[in-house]
Amino acid sequence: MATTAKTKPGKRAAKPKATAEELNHFYREMLMIRRFEEKAGQLYGMGLIQGFCHLYIGQEAVIVGMQAAADTEKDSVVTSYRDHGHMLACGMDPKGVMAELTGRASGYSRGKGGSMHMFSREKRFFGGHGIVAAQVPIGTGLAFAHRYKEDGGVCMTYYGDGAANQGQVFESFNMAALWKLPVVYVLENNRYGMGTSVARAAANQELYKRGTAFGIPGEEVDGMDVVAVRDAAKKALDSVRSGKGPQILGMLTYRYRGHSMSDPAKYRTREEVSKVRAEQDPIDRVRNMLMEHDYATEDQLKKVDAEIKAIVTEAAEFAQQSPEPDPSELYTDILIET
Amino acid sequence: MAELTYREAVAEAIAQEMERDENVVFLGEDIGKAGGVFKATVGLFDKFGPERVRDTPIAEQAILGAAMGAAMTGLRPVAEIMFSDFFAVCWDIVANQIAKTRYMTDGQVTMPLVIRTANGGGVRFGAQHSQAVENWAMMIPGLKVIAPSSPADVKGLLAASIRDEDPVIFFEQKSLYAEKGEVPDGEHIEELGTAKVVRPGDDAVIYALAAMVPRAVKAAERLQAEDGINVSVVDVRSLVPLDTQTIFDEFRKSGRAFTVEENPRLCGWGAEISSLITEECFWDMDLPVTRITTPHIPLPASDNLEDAALPSVDRIYNTVREGLD
Numbered sequence: 001m002a003t004t005a006k007t008k009p010g011k012r013a014a015k016p017k018a019t020a021e022e023l024n025h026f027y028r029e030m031l032m033i034r035r036f037e038e039k040a041g042q043l044y045g046m047g048l049i050q051g052f053c054h055l056y057i058g059q060e061a062v063i064v065g066m067q068a069a070a071d072t073e074k075d076s077v078v079t080s081y082r083d084h085g086h087m088l089a090c091g092m093d094p095k096g097v098m099a100e101l102t103g104r105a106s107g108y109s110r111g112k113g114g115s116m117h118m119f120s121r122e123k124r125f126f127g128g129h130g131i132v133a134a135q136v137p138i139g140t141g142l143a144f145a146h147r148y149k150e151d152g153g154v155c156m157t158y159y160g161d162g163a164a165n166q167g168q169v170f171e172s173f174n175m176a177a178l179w180k181l182p183v184v185y186v187l188e189n190n191r192y193g194m195g196t197s198v199a200r201a202a203a204n205q206e207l208y209k210r211g212t213a214f215g216i217p218g219e220e221v222d223g224m225d226v227v228a229v230r231d232a233a234k235k236a237l238d239s240v241r242s243g244k245g246p247q248i249l250g251m252l253t254y255r256y257r258g259h260s261m262s263d264p265a266k267y268r269t270r271e272e273v274s275k276v277r278a279e280q281d282p283i284d285r286v287r288n289m290l291m292e293h294d295y296a297t298e299d300q301l302k303k304v305d306a307e308i309k310a311i312v313t314e315a316a317e318f319a320q321q322s323p324e325p326d327p328s329e330l331y332t333d334i335l336i337e338t
Numbered sequence: 339m340a341e342l343t344y345r346e347a348v349a350e351a352i353a354q355e356m357e358r359d360e361n362v363v364f365l366g367e368d369i370g371k372a373g374g375v376f377k378a379t380v381g382l383f384d385k386f387g388p389e390r391v392r393d394t395p396i397a398e399q400a401i402l403g404a405a406m407g408a409a410m411t412g413l414r415p416v417a418e419i420m421f422s423d424f425f426a427v428c429w430d431i432v433a434n435q436i437a438k439t440r441y442m443t444d445g446q447v448t449m450p451l452v453i454r455t456a457n458g459g460g461v462r463f464g465a466q467h468s469q470a471v472e473n474w475a476m477m478i479p480g481l482k483v484i485a486p487s488s489p490a491d492v493k494g495l496l497a498a499s500i501r502d503e504d505p506v507i508f509f510e511q512k513s514l515y516a517e518k519g520e521v522p523d524g525e526h527i528e529e530l531g532t533a534k535v536v537r538p539g540d541d542a543v544i545y546a547l548a549a550m551v552p553r554a555v556k557a558a559e560r561l562q563a564e565d566g567i568n569v570s571v572v573d574v575r576s577l578v579p580l581d582t583q584t585i586f587d588e589f590r591k592s593g594r595a596f597t598v599e600e601n602p603r604l605c606g607w608g609a610e611i612s613s614l615i616t617e618e619c620f621w622d623m624d625l626p627v628t629r630i631t632t633p634h635i636p637l638p639a640s641d642n643l644e645d646a647a648l649p650s651v652d653r654i655y656n657t658v659r660e661g662l663d
Contacts, residue, residue: 076411110444117442126410126447131434137400138435141407148363148389148413155407171400178395333445334480335504335579 018227020295026068026226027286027296028304030060033085034283035312036094037257040084040101044261048320049101052130053115056085058256061282062188063089065229066156066249069237074153076124076146078139080160081116082188082255083128090125092118094315104322111325112333124153133159133166136185140172143183143246154182154240162193164207170214173246177214180245184236185211187248188223190255195267208250216246223251224280254280340523345515347489348378348454351496352416354525356386359414362500365392365401366418366454375420376456376515398428402453406436409451414500422457422471422509429474436505437480449505452496457485458549458600459632459648460513464639470600470632472547473607475507476577482530483577485509487551489519491575494528502530511548511600531579535588539570542594542662545585545611547574550598550649557654565659577607582614589615593624596658598649603631628661630654 016023037055044053056063059082067089070077079086087097092108100107100118108118116130126142129135139157146153163169164187176183187207191198198205208218221232229251236247254276258265265273290296342350356362364382366374370393373380383391394401398419405417419425425432432453439447459468475483482504486492492510499506536551537558546554551573561567572588574580589595595615597608612627630649638644 078407108444109442112444113442117438119439119443119446121443121446126407127439128442129435131430134403134430134435137403137431138407138410139403140400141404141409142411143407144404145408145411145413148408149411168399168403171395171397172403174395175397175400175404179392333440333443335440335482336448336502 016227016289016293017231020293022068023286023290023295026064027283027290027301028308029064029089030226030283030286031304032308032311033060033064033088035308036088036098036315037084039312039316040098041257041261043102043316043319049115050103051114052081053101053261054082054259055255055257055261056082058276059188059190059223059253060085061226061229062186062223062251062253065226066186066233068230069233070156071153074151076126076142076153076155077158078126078135078142078155079128079158080132080135080163081128081130082160083116083118086158087118087120087125090120090123092120092123092125094311095318098315098319099322102319102322103324104319105325106318106322110329112329133163133168135159136163136166136169137172140176140181140183143176143181144179146182147179152241154184154237156184156186158186158188160193161187161189161191161198161207162201164210165193165202173211173214173216176246177211177216180243182240183246184233184240185246185248187250188253189250190253192255192259192267194259195263197267208248211246211248216248218248218250220250220252223253224282224285226282226286339520341518342489342521343515344489344492344510344517344519345376345378347492347521348496348510349381350521351493351500352379352382353385355497355500356382356390361412362414362416363390363392363408364416365394365404367394367396367401367420369393369418374418376512378510378515379418398424399431402428402431402436405451405453406431406449409449410439410447414450416452416454416500419453419455421467422455423466423469425455425471425474432475432481432507433478437478440504441480448503450503452499452506452508454496454508454510456512457509458511458513459637459644460549462639462641462644465636468637468644472509472577473601473605476607477605480505481578482506483509484530484575485511485548485577486575487511487514487548487573489517490521490526491528493521494526495530495575497527498530501527506530509548513549517552531576531581533575533581533584534573535570535584536573537569537571539568540591541568542592542596542658543570543572543588544596544598544654544658545572545574545608546598547577547607548600550600553649553651554598554654556651557658560651560655561658567659567662569658574607582618585611585614586619589619590622593622594662595627596661597627597629598654599629599631600648601632603629603634606631625661628657630657
C-alpha cells in the first residue's frame with residue numbers, strides 16, 4: 001500500500017466524536033451510495049448500462065463527511081467522472097441518476113451526459129467531468145464566482161491521485177492562492193490512478209503537500225473514517241470561508257472495484273482489497289460504532305437497509321422503464337436555439 | 339460616428355458591456371495594468387478596477403477554467419488568450435468542457451462567456467504566434483465563432499458576443515489592430531450569425547474573413563478599374579452560425595465564387611462554403627468554387643516569405659481574373 005491510514009482496526013473505539021443522530025445519518029448516506037453503486041454494477045453486467053461506469057464503492061466516507069460539514073445552501077461541488085456518490089450526497093434524485101446511467105430521457109442529462117456527465121444547478125453540483133483534472137480549474141472558477149458575488153459559498157473541488165500529477169492543477173493552485181479564492185481542493189487518494197499505484201506515478205507520494213509551493217495548507221485525513229473527514233472538512237471550510245484562501249484535504253481512501261467496470265484490477269492483489277475491506281470499511285466502522293455505543297439497534301439498522309434497498313430498487317426499475325430519449329434530442333442544447 | 343482603430347473598438351465594446359452589466363468580468367494575461375500586449379484593452383483597468391479587470395498568471399488552463407466555472411453560475415466572463423496559437427495549451431477546456439457543457443447538462447448550465455484572442459499573421463511573429471486557427475474552433479460543435487474585419491464590427495460583434503448566452507470564440511486579427519474606421523456612437527450591437535456584403539457586384543463573389551476582407555476589396559476595386567469586372571465581396575464575419583442565406587443569395591447572382599482564407603489550406607472554412615454551394619446551388623454554378631488560401635505550411639518569420647505565403651491583393655486579383663477568363 002502506498003500510504004498508511006492511521007487507523008487501529010479491531011480496537012474498541014472511545015466515545016465517538018459524533019452524535020447518535022449524526023452517525024445514523026452517515027450510515028444511511030454511505031449505505032445509500034454503496035447499494036446504489038452495487039446496483040449500477042449489476043445493471044452494467046446485464047448490459048443495461050453501457051459505456052463507462054466508475055464506481056465509488058469504498059470511498060463513500062469522503063463525500064458524505066464533506067457534505068456533512070458543508071453549507072449545502074451555498075457551497076458548490078465539482079468532481080471527476082467517479083461522480084455517482086457525489087451526486088447522491090448532494091441530494092440529487094437516485095432515479096434521475098440511475099436513468100442517466102441507462103441512457104434514458106428521464107436522466108439528469110436526458111441521456112446525453114452518461115455516467116460521467118451529470119449536473120444539477122439546483123443542488124449546486126457542477127459535474128461530472130470526463131477529462132482527468134479538468135474539473136480543478138473549473139472548480140477554481142466556481143470559487144472565483146463565489147468570491148465575486150460575495151455569496152459566502154465555498155467550492156469543494158474533488159480530484160484524484162491521478163489528477164494530482166496534471167499541470168493544470170498547479171496553474172489552479174497558483175491562481176486560487178494568489179486571489180485567495182474560497183475553494184477546498186479535496187484530493188481523493190484511492191491509491192491507484194487507473195491501474196498505476198501512487199508509488200509508481202508520483203515522485204513524492206505526499207500529495208496533500210503539493211500546495212506548499214503556493215502557501216496552500218494541506219492536511220492528510222483518514223478518508224475511510226467519515227467522522228475524521230467531517231471534522232477536517234469543518235475546519236478547512238471555516239478557514240476558507242473566512243477569506244484565508246484555499247486549502248487541500250488529502251483523503252486517504254480506497255476503491256474496492258476497478259477503475260471502471262471494464263478493469264479487472266490485476267495490478268493489485270485480492271488480499272490487499274480484502275484487507276482494506278475487512279479492516280477499514282467506512283460503513284462497517286460506523287455500523288460498529290452505532291452498535292457498540294447503543295446508538296442504534298440491529299433492528300433499526302435492518303430497517304434502514306430495507307428502506308435503502310427499496311429506494312435503489314425503485315431507481316433501477318425507473319431507469320429501465322423510462323423511455324429512451326427522442327432522436328430529436330441529438331440536436332437540442334448544442335447552442336441556444338433561436 | 340467616431341473614427342476608431344480596431345484595437346480601440348475592442349476596449350470600447352468591453353467597456354460598453356461592463357457598464358451595462360456588472361456580471362461581466364474580464365480576465366487574461368497583461369490585460370489590466372499593461373493594457374494588453376496589443377494595447378487593445380487600455381483604460382479598462384483604471385475604469386473598472388482590479389476585481390473586474392483581472393490580470394492573471396501566464397496559465398491559460400487556469401484562465402479558461404476560471405472563466406468557465408464563473409460562467410456556470412451566471413457571471414459573463416470575457417477571457418483573453420493572448421495569441422490564438424496558445425489555444426493549443428488549453429484546448430481541452432475549450433473543446434471538451436466549454437463547448438460540451440450545455441449539451442451534457444441538458445441545457446441546465448449555459449456558458450455565457452467570450453474568449454477573445456489575437457489571430458493570424460502578417461506581423462512576422464513566426465510559426466507559433468501567427469496562425470489563423472479559426473477553423474480549429476469552427477469544427478467543434480457547441481461554440482460560436484466570430485472574426486470581424488472592421489472597427490465597427492469589432493465593437494458591434496464583441497458586444498453581441500458578450501450578451502450571447504453561448505460561448506463565443508472571438509478572433510481579432512492582429513494585423514488589423516491599427517486600422518481605422520467609422521464606428522457608430524453610443525451603444526452599438528451587431529447580430530451574430532450574419533455575413534455582410536461589403537461590396538456589391540454581379541460578375542463573381544469573393545468570400546473573405548478578417549484581414550482578407552480589405553485585401554479582397556482592394557483586388558475587387560482593381561478588377562473593376564483595370565478589367566471592368568464587377569466582383570462582390572462578402573465579409574463572412576461569423577463562421578458559426580454561418581449565414582448561408584447571404585452566402586447563397588450572393589452566389590446566385592453570378593454562379594462564380596472565390597474564397598480568400600488566411601488559414602492553411604486543408605479544412606479551411608472556405609472548403610465548407612465550397613461544399614455547401616456545391617450541394618445547395620449546383621444548378622446555379624457557372625464555375626467550380628476556387629479557394630485562395632495560405633498553403634498548407636507553417637508560417638515563416640521572414641517578411642518576404644510570409645508575404646509570399648498569405649493571400650495577397652495581387653494573388654487574389656490574378657486568381658479571380660484568370661478564373662473568369
